[in-house]
Amino acid sequence: MPFRVTDRRQETPDTWTLEMEGDGPLPFAPGQFTMLAAGGAGEVPISISGDPARPERLVHTVRAVGLATRAICAAEAGRVLSVRGPFGHGWPAPDAGGDFVVVAGGVGLAPVRGVIYAALQERARLDRLVLLYGGRAPDLLLYRDELEAWAARDDIDVALTVDAAGRSWHGSVGVVPKLVQRAEFDPARTTALVVGPEVMMRFTVAALAARGVPAERTYLSLERNMQCGVAQCGHCQLGPVLLCRDGPVLTYAEIGAAMAVRGL
Numbered sequence: 001m002p003f004r005v006t007d008r009r010q011e012t013p014d015t016w017t018l019e020m021e022g023d024g025p026l027p028f029a030p031g032q033f034t035m036l037a038a039g040g041a042g043e044v045p046i047s048i049s050g051d052p053a054r055p056e057r058l059v060h061t062v063r064a065v066g067l068a069t070r071a072i073c074a075a076e077a078g079r080v081l082s083v084r085g086p087f088g089h090g091w092p093a094p095d096a097g098g099d100f101v102v103v104a105g106g107v108g109l110a111p112v113r114g115v116i117y118a119a120l121q122e123r124a125r126l127d128r129l130v131l132l133y134g135g136r137a138p139d140l141l142l143y144r145d146e147l148e149a150w151a152a153r154d155d156i157d158v159a160l161t162v163d164a165a166g167r168s169w170h171g172s173v174g175v176v177p178k179l180v181q182r183a184e185f186d187p188a189r190t191t192a193l194v195v196g197p198e199v200m201m202r203f204t205v206a207a208l209a210a211r212g213v214p215a216e217r218t219y220l221s222l223e224r225n226m227q228c229g230v231a232q233c234g235h236c237q238l239g240p241v242l243l244c245r246d247g248p249v250l251t252y253a254e255i256g257a258a259m260a261v262r263g264l
Contacts, residue, residue, distance in 0.1 A: 031090025105196025
């Protein structure tokens with residue numbers, strides 16, 4: 001389907017957020033992705049980072065790392081992009097009670113942004129809502145105005161960290177998994193969502209397990225080389241699953257054994 005870019009804003013030196021509109025709404029679940037393309041530069045899987053309560057507005061946050069993503073990031077307002085989807089299984093709905101803990105690293109905040117919106121809308125059904133987020137440096141954090149607004153609320157606990165920072169940064173310095181050790185939540189009643197670089201996810205899962213969060217209630221969004229989006233090409237195979245069909249969101253109980261195999 002054709003979608004026209006209505007707004008484009010730069011998040012970091014190499015990352016942009018695009019808002020688009022099509023001929024009608026595109027309902028989606030937080031954590032799903034589309035196959036997005038600009039002209040003849042090829043298409044790539046991009047997580048939907050908008051509000052699921054606003055399906056008339058498709059939002060993607062894209063890091064320019066290759067030919068296709070550079071073409072997408074360069075799309076000015078008025079440019080028409082090609083969209084296929086949405087595809088995949090998303091995050092669990094934040095309506096089961098207990099504590100809801102979201103852990104993200106780098107551009108990994110984009111795939112969980114929609115579920116944070118949903119959790120805030122369903123806040124009365126949750127006990128505690130926690131966001132733990134980190135990046136390599138302060139200027140590489142996504143959605144900084146939104147992070148500040150969330151941190152000012154009294155119904156979500158927000159903790160930020162960076163790997164390295166100058167004197168102007170007054171927050172935590174260190175890796176994201178260390179935030180897990182300090183966060184307040186009830187492990188036995190926690191649903192945890194984790195997304196970011198794979199090494200960050202491995203250490204975060206270990207930190208959550210050390211706190212007592214069950215593997216079947218620890219969800220990860222995994223990234224592989226998706227090319228078709230409909231489980232036909234096999235490029236996104238990870239052990240026994242095809243991530244475009246069976247993921248990208250899976251529990252650690254389902255995928256932990258495959259993630260532990262070096263080079264898989």
